[in-house]
Amino acid sequence: MSTAIDIRNVVKRYGLTTALHGISLTIADNEFFTLLGPSGCGKTTLLRCIAGFEDVSEGDIQLFGQNIAGLEPNQRPVNTVFQQYALFPHMSVVDNVAFGLKMKGVGPEDRRRRAGKMLEMVHLSAFADRMPAQLSGGQQQRVALARALAPEPKVLLLDEPLSALDLKLRQAMRVELKSLQEETGITFIFVTHDQEEALTMSDRIAVMSQGHVQQVGTARDIYEAPVNRFVADFIGETNLLDVTVESVSGGQARVILPGGHVILCPTTGDGLGRHLVSIRPERLSIVADGDLDVLVERVVYLGTDLQLLTRLPGGEEFHVRLQNSARTQPPAPGNRVSLHLEEGAARLLSD
Amino acid sequence: MKGVRHYPGFLAMAVGCLVILYAPLIVVTIYSFNDSASITTWGGFSWRWYADVFTGPEAPRFKAAAWNSITIAMLAATTATAIAIAAAVAMVRGGRFRGKSATFALINLPLMVPEIVTAVACLIFFSTIGLTTGYMTILIAHITFCIPFAYLPIAARLTGIEDVYEQAARDLYATRAQAFRLILLPLMLPGILSGFLLAFIISLDDFIITNFVKGAGMETLPTAIFGSVKQGIKPNIMAISTMMLAVSVLFVTLSYLANRIGQRTRS
Amino acid sequence: MAGTAPKAGKEGGTGYRGIVGPLLLPTWVMVGVFMVIPVLLMAVYSFLTKEFRGGVIWDFTLAAYDQFFLSRGLFGDEPPRIEWTYISIFWRSIWQAALATLVCLIVGFPTAWFIATRPARSRAVWLFLITVPYWVNLLIRTVSLKFLIRDNGPLNESLMSIGLIDGPLPLVNTNLAVQLGLFYSYLPFMVLPIYAAVERYNFALSEAAADLYASRWVTLWEIVLPIVKPGIIAGCILVFVPSLGAFLAPDLLGGAKTFMIGSLIDEQFRGSQGNWPFGAAAAMILMTLVMIVLLAYARAQAKSEAR
Numbered sequence: 001m002s003t004a005i006d007i008r009n010v011v012k013r014y015g016l017t018t019a020l021h022g023i024s025l026t027i028a029d030n031e032f033f034t035l036l037g038p039s040g041c042g043k044t045t046l047l048r049c050i051a052g053f054e055d056v057s058e059g060d061i062q063l064f065g066q067n068i069a070g071l072e073p074n075q076r077p078v079n080t081v082f083q084q085y086a087l088f089p090h091m092s093v094v095d096n097v098a099f100g101l102k103m104k105g106v107g108p109e110d111r112r113r114r115a116g117k118m119l120e121m122v123h124l125s126a127f128a129d130r131m132p133a134q135l136s137g138g139q140q141q142r143v144a145l146a147r148a149l150a151p152e153p154k155v156l157l158l159d160e161p162l163s164a165l166d167l168k169l170r171q172a173m174r175v176e177l178k179s180l181q182e183e184t185g186i187t188f189i190f191v192t193h194d195q196e197e198a199l200t201m202s203d204r205i206a207v208m209s210q211g212h213v214q215q216v217g218t219a220r221d222i223y224e225a226p227v228n229r230f231v232a233d234f235i236g237e238t239n240l241l242d243v244t245v246e247s248v249s250g251g252q253a254r255v256i257l258p259g260g261h262v263i264l265c266p267t268t269g270d271g272l273g274r275h276l277v278s279i280r281p282e283r284l285s286i287v288a289d290g291d292l293d294v295l296v297e298r299v300v301y302l303g304t305d306l307q308l309l310t311r312l313p314g315g316e317e318f319h320v321r322l323q324n325s326a327r328t329q330p331p332a333p334g335n336r337v338s339l340h341l342e343e344g345a346a347r348l349l350s351d
Numbered sequence: 352m353k354g355v356r357h358y359p360g361f362l363a364m365a366v367g368c369l370v371i372l373y374a375p376l377i378v379v380t381i382y383s384f385n386d387s388a389s390i391t392t393w394g395g396f397s398w399r400w401y402a403d404v405f406t407g408p409e410a411p412r413f414k415a416a417a418w419n420s421i422t423i424a425m426l427a428a429t430t431a432t433a434i435a436i437a438a439a440v441a442m443v444r445g446g447r448f449r450g451k452s453a454t455f456a457l458i459n460l461p462l463m464v465p466e467i468v469t470a471v472a473c474l475i476f477f478s479t480i481g482l483t484t485g486y487m488t489i490l491i492a493h494i495t496f497c498i499p500f501a502y503l504p505i506a507a508r509l510t511g512i513e514d515v516y517e518q519a520a521r522d523l524y525a526t527r528a529q530a531f532r533l534i535l536l537p538l539m540l541p542g543i544l545s546g547f548l549l550a551f552i553i554s555l556d557d558f559i560i561t562n563f564v565k566g567a568g569m570e571t572l573p574t575a576i577f578g579s580v581k582q583g584i585k586p587n588i589m590a591i592s593t594m595m596l597a598v599s600v601l602f603v604t605l606s607y608l609a610n611r612i613g614q615r616t617r618s
Numbered sequence: 619m620a621g622t623a624p625k626a627g628k629e630g631g632t633g634y635r636g637i638v639g640p641l642l643l644p645t646w647v648m649v650g651v652f653m654v655i656p657v658l659l660m661a662v663y664s665f666l667t668k669e670f671r672g673g674v675i676w677d678f679t680l681a682a683y684d685q686f687f688l689s690r691g692l693f694g695d696e697p698p699r700i701e702w703t704y705i706s707i708f709w710r711s712i713w714q715a716a717l718a719t720l721v722c723l724i725v726g727f728p729t730a731w732f733i734a735t736r737p738a739r740s741r742a743v744w745l746f747l748i749t750v751p752y753w754v755n756l757l758i759r760t761v762s763l764k765f766l767i768r769d770n771g772p773l774n775e776s777l778m779s780i781g782l783i784d785g786p787l788p789l790v791n792t793n794l795a796v797q798l799g800l801f802y803s804y805l806p807f808m809v810l811p812i813y814a815a816v817e818r819y820n821f822a823l824s825e826a827a828a829d830l831y832a833s834r835w836v837t838l839w840e841i842v843l844p845i846v847k848p849g850i851i852a853g854c855i856l857v858f859v860p861s862l863g864a865f866l867a868p869d870l871l872g873g874a875k876t877f878m879i880g881s882l883i884d885e886q887f888r889g890s891q892g893n894w895p896f897g898a899a900a901a902m903i904l905m906t907l908v909m910i911v912l913l914a915y916a917r918a919q920a921k922s923e924a925r
Binding site (some may be wrong): 355356357358360361362364365367368369371372373374375378379382400406433434435437438440441442444445446452453457458461463464465466467468469471472473474475476478479491492494495496498527530547552553556558559563573576577580582588589592595596599600602603606607 | 634644646656663744751755761766772796805880897905
C-alpha cells in the first residue's frame with residue numbers, strides 16, 4: 001500500500017503557545033483515517049496544515065512523496081468538507097459543486113455533467129438549481145461532500161462534518177460516508193471529537209491530546225489496548241485504578257488493586273511498583289465466586305444496559321455494566337457481589 | 352397589564368418626532384407646487400416653478416451647479432468606495448499588524464474632526480501648495496471625507512462574512528484574486544452598495560467644506576441654493592428642494608433594498 | 619478549540635496578510651495628505667501673522683491666540699485683560715450644543731425605545747421613516763424649517779388663522795430657532811444608536827425587575843438606562859460634536875445674537891475682512907474641545923470594556 005500523506009515532526013506555534021508538538025503520522029492511500037480528540041487538542045490545526053490554511057512552524061508534510069509545504073491551498077490536490085459546510089450562499093447547488101472544476105479550467109459542459117454526477121451520487125439531483133439556504137442541514141452536508149469530491153482530490157479532509165446534524169441523520173451519514181470512501185477509493189482524513197463516529201468509520205484512528213498524538217491504531221487497538229491514561233479515559237468508559245505491580249513473569253503481571261484484591265494483567269514491560277490499571281466496565285460479570293468483591297451502591301437503568309455504581313473494598317468507585325436482558329437480575333443496592341474479569345478486561349497503562 | 356415594553360407617552364414622543372422631522376419637508380413640497388409668486392399665499396396647483404428651475408433666469412446657474420454636484424458625487428463616491436474596499440479587506444482580513452489602530456483612527460479622522468475645521472484646513476492646505484481652488488479641490492476634499500462613510504458599511508458587512516467561504520474557494524483551486532472576485536466581492540456587494548450610496552449622498556449634501564474650497568465662480572447645488580436663499584426663499588428653491596428630496600428618498604429606498612438583499616444572502 | 623483555533627500563519631487561509639500595506643496605501647495617502655497635513659498646516663497658520671487681504675505672512679507670532687483670549691485696549695497699550703467676546707461665543711456654542719443634545723435625548727430616547735419594541739414589520743417602517751431625513755440634504759432641511767417658521771410662514775399663518783395667536787410668533791433669528799434647527803438636524807443621530815442599544819436589550823431583565831416589585835419607571839431608571847448607557851452616550855456624542863461646529867442652523871435660522879463658532883470661523887476666511895491666523899486659531903480651539911470630548915468618551919469606553 002502506498003503512502004498518501006506523510007507528516008514528519010510537524011510543529012505549529014502561535015506566538016508563545018504551541019498547538020502541535022512534533023506530530024508524525026503516516027496515512028496510507030485509500031485509508032479512512034480519523035483524528036480523534038477533545039476540543040483544543042490540535043486535530044483541526046493539523047487538518048488545516050494539510051489543507052494549507054496554516055503554515056507549519058517546523059517539519060514537513062508530504063503528499064504522495066511531494067513536499068507540499070509552501071504550496072497555497074489552491075495548489076494542493078486535497079479538498080475539505082468544512083464544519084459548517086461553507087457553501088457559497090450566492091451560488092446554486094450545482095454551481096457550488098462545479099466551482100472546483102471551474103477553477104481547474106474544466107469546460108462548462110464537462111463541468112455540469114460531472115457536477116450532475118456528483119449530485120446523483122449524494123442523491124440530490126433534484127436540488128441542483130436550488131440555493132444552499134433552501135436546503136436542510138443534511139442536504140447542505142451532502143452538497144459540501146459532493147463539492148469537495150467533484151475535483152477528484154487525492155485526499156479528502158473532513159472537519160467535524162457531522163457535528164451540526166441531529167443524531168439520526170448523523171448515524172445515517174456515517175454509513176454513507178464510509179461507503180462513499182470505499183466507492184471512490186479516495187483517502188479520507190476525518191476530524192472528530194466523537195469517539196463513536198471514529199470507532200464506527202475509521203480504518204485507523206490517531207488519538208490526540210494537547211498537541212500530541214497519544215496513540216495510533218485500529219478502533220480495536222485503541223479501545224482494547226490503550227497505551228496511556230488519556231486514551232483509556234477518553235475512549236469509552238473505564239475504571240482507572242492506582243495499583244501496585246508485585247511481580248512479573250511470563251508476560252503476566254500480578255497486580256494488587258486498592259482494597260487488596262490481586263489480579264493478573266498481560267504486560268509487555270517488567271516494571272514493578274506503582275502503576276495504573278484500566279478495567280472496562282462491560283468486561284465484568286456477576287458470578288458466585290469471582291476475582292473481586294464490590295459493594296453495590298446504586299443501579300442505573302440505561303435501556304440497553306444496566307450500570308452498577310459500586311465501591312471496591314478500598315473505597316474506590318468502580319463501575320460495572322451489565323447487558324439488559326430478560327435474564328439479568330440486577331443486585332439490590334447495599335448488597336455485596338462478586339465480579340469475574342473477562343480475559344483482557346484489565347490493562348496496565350504506562351502512566 | 353401591558354408588558355414591560357410599554358411606557359406611557361413614548362408613542363406620543365415618537366409621533367412627535369416624525370411630525371417635527373417631516374412637517375418642514377412636507378410644507379416645502381406642497382408650496383413648491385404653488386402657482387402664486389408670493390410664497391405666503393396659496394394660488395392653486397402648478398408646475399411653473401419646476402419649469403422655472405429648468406428654463407428660468409437662474410436655470411443655467413442651477414444646471415451647471417447640478418452637473419458639478421452630480422459628477423463630483425459620482426467620482427468621489429466611486430473613488431472613496433474603491434479605497435474603502437481595499438482598506439476594509441486589509442483591516443478585517445489582514446490579521447494583526449503594526450499600526451492597525453492608528454490606521455483605524457486615520458480612516459475615521461474625517462468623522463471626528465468638525466466639518467468647519469476640515470474646511471479651514473483644506474482651504475489653507477490648497478492655498479499653501481498653490482492648487483487653484485475649483486472642481487479638482489472640491490473633488491479631492493470630497494473623496495477624503497467620503498472614505499469613512501464608505502468604509503463603515505463595507506467593513507461591517509465584511510466582518511459578518513466568515514472567512515470560511517474564501518477558504519473553501521481556495522481549497523477548490525481558486526487563486527486569491529479569484530476567491531476575491533468570485534466569492535468575497537459578491538458577498539460584500541450589499542455593503543459596498545450601502546457604502547457607495549452613503550458616500551454619494553454625503554458628497555451631494557456637503558455644503559461647508561465645498562463652500563470653503565470651491566473658489567470663485569464654481570458652484571455645487573448646495574452652494575448655489577445657499578447663495579440664492581441668502582436673498583430670501585423663492586418658490587424655485589422649493590422646487591429644487593423637492594426634487595432633491597425625491598432623489599434622497601430614492602437613495603434611502605435603494606440602500607434599504609440593498610440591506611434586505613444582504614440579509615437574504617447571509618447564511 | 620476545534621472551530622476557533624487561534625488565527626495566525628496564513629490567518630485562516632484568506633491570504634491577505636502579506637498585502638495589507640498595498641491595500642491600505644490609498645487610504646494612508648488620501649487621509650494623510652489631504653486631512654492630517656492640512657490640519658497640521660492649520661495649526662502652523664494659527665501662529666502666523668495675518669495679511670490684510672486674506673492669507674498670511676510667514677512670521678511666527680501668538681497674535682491670533684492673544685486676540686482670542688486677551689484684550690489690550692484699542693491701541694494695544696493697556697495691561698491685558700481677558701477678552702470675553704470670543705470666549706462668550708464659544709461658551710454660547712457649547713451651551714447651545716449641550717442643550718440641543720439634551721433635547722434630542724429627551725425626545726430621542728422614548729422614540730428609540732418605542733421603535734425598538736415594535737413588531738419586526740412596523741419596526742422596519744418606523745426605522746425607515748426616522749432615517750429618511752438623515753439622507754435629505756441638511757441645507758434643504760434647514761431652509762425648509764426656516765420657511766415653515768418664518769414670521770409670515772405657514773406655521774404662524776395657520777396659528778393666527780385659528781386664532782391661537784394675534785400676531786406672528788417671532789421665531790426666526792432667536793435662540794429657539796437655532797435650537798430647533800440643531801434638534802431637527804441631528805435628531806436621527808440620537809435615535810439610531812439608542813435604538814441599536816435597546817434592540818439588544820434583554821427584556822427579560824425588565825420582567826425580572828417587575829417581578830421583584832420595581833415599578834415601570836424605577837425599572838427604566840435602575841435597569842434599562844445603565845444597560846443602554848453606551849448607546850445613549852454614543853448618541854449624545856454624535857449630536858453634540860456636530861452641533862458645536864454647526865454652521866447652517868445658526869447662520870440661516872439665527873441672527874447676530876445667536877452667533878456661533880461656525881459662523882465666527884467662517885467669517886475669518888471671507889473676503890478682505892478675513893483674518894486667516896485668527897480663523898485657524900479659533901478652529902484649533904474648536905478642534906481641541908471636540909478632541910477632549912472624544913478622548914473622554916474613548917477612555918470611558920475602554921474603562922467599561924475592561925470591566
